[in-house]
Amino acid sequence: MKKKKDIDLFAKAHQRVAPVVIAIARDYGADGHEIGILLSRRLGIPLYDNELLVRASMRLGASVDQVAMYDEQVAAEMMAFLPDRFDARTAADKLFDSMRGVIQDLGFTETCIVEGRLSDYILRENRNLISVLVTAPMEDRVKRVMAKRGLSEDEAKKLVKKMQKNREQFYKRYSNGAWKLRAGKDLVVNRGKFSRDACCEIIARAYEAKCAEIGMPLPTPVEPATIPMATEPPVAETVEASQAAVIAGENLAK
Numbered sequence: 001m002k003k004k005k006d007i008d009l010f011a012k013a014h015q016r017v018a019p020v021v022i023a024i025a026r027d028y029g030a031d032g033h034e035i036g037i038l039l040s041r042r043l044g045i046p047l048y049d050n051e052l053l054v055r056a057s058m059r060l061g062a063s064v065d066q067v068a069m070y071d072e073q074v075a076a077e078m079m080a081f082l083p084d085r086f087d088a089r090t091a092a093d094k095l096f097d098s099m100r101g102v103i104q105d106l107g108f109t110e111t112c113i114v115e116g117r118l119s120d121y122i123l124r125e126n127r128n129l130i131s132v133l134v135t136a137p138m139e140d141r142v143k144r145v146m147a148k149r150g151l152s153e154d155e156a157k158k159l160v161k162k163m164q165k166n167r168e169q170f171y172k173r174y175s176n177g178a179w180k181l182r183a184g185k186d187l188v189v190n191r192g193k194f195s196r197d198a199c200c201e202i203i204a205r206a207y208e209a210k211c212a213e214i215g216m217p218l219p220t221p222v223e224p225a226t227i228p229m230a231t232e233p234p235v236a237e238t239v240e241a242s243q244a245a246v247i248a249g250e251n252l253a254k
Helices: 004-015 032-043 050-060 064-068 072-079 091-107 138-149 153-174 196-214 241-247
Strands: 021-026 112-115 129-135 187-190
Touching: 021 032, 021 091, 021 196, 032 112, 032 196, 050 091, 091 112, 129 196, 138 153, 187 196
Parallel strands: 021 112, 021 129, 129 187
Antiparallel strands: none
16 A cells, blocks of 8 residues: 555645656666756756755765665665565665655656656656656667776676666566566657757657646756757766756766
8 A cells, every 4th residue: 555645745746737757767878867967957957866865865864875875776786686574674675765755755746857766657646757768779888888987898788787687676676576667658769869969859849748738837948959969069077056966976877
């Protein structure tokens, strides 16, 4: 049965116009995090990724450093095959419970972008949710990881497979097998086919269409829409102070 707080959140969401929320799932190495940053600037709405760690750690009364090791990638690897018994409830499970509460608080009360953390499944009761998967062919993801991390092809391929498996196990464990990383998406964008800017624009147009459909006014974009170029500029390293927590610990998010 759903917790009383969860039921209250769902009821409130259906009593009024639910916010338009973009939940981004991403195959490892497909540039999902970078596209999320661009999308946040393009639409003028907040992006929650590593900031969720900050909020969840505050709920637990722990430091970000203490809980960072239990984020979705490592938690899945450690916990995926443990039986559901009392002593299996570790820091990873407690962190997920706290993070789920944070995601629900955000996803039923404000327009935003949430990356990873099973957000598409957690927020599935929001009728204005746009569930997105950012993907790319394996060879493209391997090349991207090689360039970013300075790895050999074999090392990069091993890392991509490992991290992808972790993300898939995370979905399996914390949805009790009811949801998969690539399941139930409203929109799939192929980073191997389109530039970062183009992927951003595709998602942005879907968001704008949903807002128009329900009569919700659009926020003021931080950055205006641009025509995607064949050669894309690198993502800027400096961002607004409000987005600092989003990009902090980027090695975990990617």
